[in-house]
Amino acid sequence: MRRVQFHETDAAGLVHFGAFFRYMEEGEHALWRAAGLSIAPAGSEIGWPRLSASFEYHRPLRFEDEFEIRMQVTAVERSTIAYRCILSRGDESIATGRLTIICVSKRPQEPLKTISIPPDIAARFRTVPEEQKR
Amino acid sequence: MRRVQFHETDAAGLVHFGAFFRYMEEGEHALWRAAGLSIAPAGSEIGWPRLSASFEYHRPLRFEDEFEIRMQVTAVERSTIAYRCILSRGDESIATGRLTIICVSKRPQEPLKTISIPPDIAARFRTVPEEQKR
Amino acid sequence: MRRVQFHETDAAGLVHFGAFFRYMEEGEHALWRAAGLSIAPAGSEIGWPRLSASFEYHRPLRFEDEFEIRMQVTAVERSTIAYRCILSRGDESIATGRLTIICVSKRPQEPLKTISIPPDIAARFRTVPEEQKR
C-alpha cells in the first residue's frame, strides 16, 4: 500500500496528474527488485530511457488516501520492455498507466546507443499479456 | 524558451520522464493566459481534472538545455478539451505529448461533477486539428 | 524505513537536496497520524504554513538506499510547533532538519490569520527537548 503524501497534491486539492508517473516508476523499480535486480546499479553502463508513458485517470486521489500500485510486464522484445500499471483502492480503479522502456549502453561522453536486453535480465521477468488483466 | 533545471534531472543524467508532464502543463497554462484566462482563478468553482496524459520521447534533454514548448488545442467538445504538446530544440523533436482535460464543478465537501464548458471559455481557444502539425 | 526513489535523485547521482524537505514532511505527517490526527483533514478551516525549514547534510543518499526518518516535536508554543528531523542509516547520520510551523485559520477568499493552537491538538504531542537527542 502506498499513501498519498502532501507534496504530491496540488491547489485543486487532488494528487497532481504528473505524480502518477512517479507512482508508476516506483512500481517498476519494486518489480525489478522483486526479480532480484536493480534498474540502475552503481556504475552500470546500461540504461533504460523511456520511449513512451501514459495514464488514463478514473478517480481522483487525495491527501493520505491509501492505494495499491500493481505493475506488470506486458511484453519483452529485443530491446524494449512494456508495462501496464494499475492503481486501485479496494475495488475501485484509480488510474491505468502504460510505460515502454528501451535498453541502451551509456558510457561517459558517448551518445546513448540501443542494445539488446541482456538475456539474464530478460529471463527474470514473467510477462502478463494484455488480455489477462490479473 | 524553457531551460532544463537541475532538479528536473535524475541519476541517469537526463531529464526525468515525469518532468515532461510538468512542461506540458506549463505550456497549457501559458496557452490559457495567452487566451486571457487563468485555468484556476482564486475562488473558482470550476476545475479541470485530467482524463488522460501521454508522452512519446524522441531525444533526451540534459541540464541547462534550452527547448521550446508548443501547446495546441486539437479539439473542444461539450465537456473536454484535448491538446497536443510538441517539445523541440531547433529542428529536433524532443517529445510529443497529449493531454485531455474535463470540466467539473467543485464545491467544498461535494464530489466533482462533470459540466459543460462555459461558452465564454470554449470561445477563447482556436483549434489546430490533428492533420495540421503547425 | 524509507527507500530512495529514482525521481528523488539528480544528475549528480545523489538525492537532490530539496527532496530532504519532502522526507521531513513525510515524517511530520506520520507523527501526526501516530498522534491520531491528520494535519489536513478534508474541509478543515485550520492550516499549518511553514515559518522556517532547514537541513544540514552530513552524508549523501543514492538510489535505492534505505534510511530512517525520525521526527520529534521540540517545542509547542501558543501558535507554533517546532520539530527536529533526524535522517540516518544504521549508525550513520545522513542529515538533520528543523521545521517550525504556525497555526492559521483559512477561510475561502480570506487572508490567512494566526490563531492559537487548539488545545486538543496541542495535547497530543509529546515534546522532546533539544538536549535530549534520543
Place this chain on the structure above:
Amino acid sequence: MRRVQFHETDAAGLVHFGAFFRYMEEGEHALWRAAGLSIAPAGSEIGWPRLSASFEYHRPLRFEDEFEIRMQVTAVERSTIAYRCILSRGDESIATGRLTIICVSKRPQEPLKTISIPPDIAARFRTVPEEQKR
C-alpha cells in the same frame, strides 16, 4: 521574473515549502551562468554537494503569482561558497534563504572528496557581505 507553476502548489492552495529550495537553486545556477560558468558541465569531475540549506517564509505564494529571485554570494572560503537568496514581489519580502555548498572531486566508483575551489571559479564571483542587503 519567475511565475508560480501549478505543480509547485499543494492542497493548502499555496506553493509547497519545498519548492522554495528549487527556486533558490534556479537562482544559484542563473548566477553561475551570469558569471560565465555552468555548475555541472557535461563530464565534469567536480561537484558541489550542499552542506546546508534553509528558508524563512514571510508571505505565501499562490498559483500564477510572479516574483523575483535574487541570489547573492555572501562568502567564498577555501572549499565552500555561501549564498543568500531573497524572494520578493514588488516591495514585499516573500522569503529569505541560505545555502552553503562544498567543492568535491567525483570520479566514477570513488567516494566524494573535498577539494579547494579552483581559482578560476572562485575569481568569478563577487561577494555581497551579510551587512549589505542590496
